[in-house]
């Protein structure tokens with residue numbers, strides 16, 4: 720497992736405090752809850768293009784897996800989308816300010832401030848649990864998140880999750896970096912873990928879950944990021960977008976996927 724670091728000058732708050740502050744600011748700086756949600760209310764279905772949605776819907780339906788948990792729900796797009804699809808979703812996030820805003824806007828929905836490593840739901844509460852880009856944020860590793868996911872899932876329930884992918888392309892690029900670019904410096908603090916397929920499979924298995932599928936996703940975003948960071952091109956510029964679209968659909972997933980998605984299942988244990 721590889722560690723990513725982030726520059727942060729105010730390194731005196733706790734890990735949880737930093738994560739809450741970082742994401743609260745991130746959601747505010749990228750438009751706030753209302754604007755971010757509004758982007759999804761448009762004439763075409765943005766979720767239809769999302770790799771996470773295309774994979775998730777193969778395994779569950781509102782009749783077979785009705786009660787879902789979104790661990791690290793951010794500004795709530797996924798909760799709203801899946802509620803509209805006929806599921807009943809509870810969204811949990813460590814950012815209290817973001818959750819308060821969601822509760823104010825959607826009093827009939829289930830949004831709750833909390834830490835996904837220690838939630839207040841009874842055992843076996845959910846038919847499915849999805850979490851995008853959240854389990855990797857703690858330096859102690861993924862196990863506290865995975866064991867809590869195991870606890871709240873019903874037997875036979877699915878865990879869908881994404882973590883940053885330690886792809887072949889990234890490992891290759893790392894060879895050309897100087898040690899100061901790859902190791903932590905004083906002004907940097909731990910940001911996230913990056914995992915290979917084998918490492919994520921091991922983590923899930925250690926947590927008692929059966930691995931159903933592992934798939935690198937977000938190839939297009941990787942190309943756009945490379946063009947932005949390497950050549951200073953605008954993220955939203957036409958050239959970056961079209962190059963990302965073309966290269967992202969032809970290059971192998973293992974080379975340039977940015978995130979790694981896992982589908983895992985809590986086994987149904989024979990009690991006889």
Ligand SMILES: C[S@@+](CC[C@H](N)C(=O)[O-])C[C@H]1O[C@@H](n2cnc3c(N)ncnc32)[C@H](O)[C@@H]1O
Nearest residue numbers: 742791792793812813814833834835851852853
């Ligand atoms: C990468 S964002 C993903 C947001 C959303 N799931 C999405 O796909 O747009 C990670 C989110 O997880 C939340 N988070 C991080 N650690 C958490 C924890 N221990 N418990 C609950 N939420 C957490 C952050 O506040 C942030 O909103």
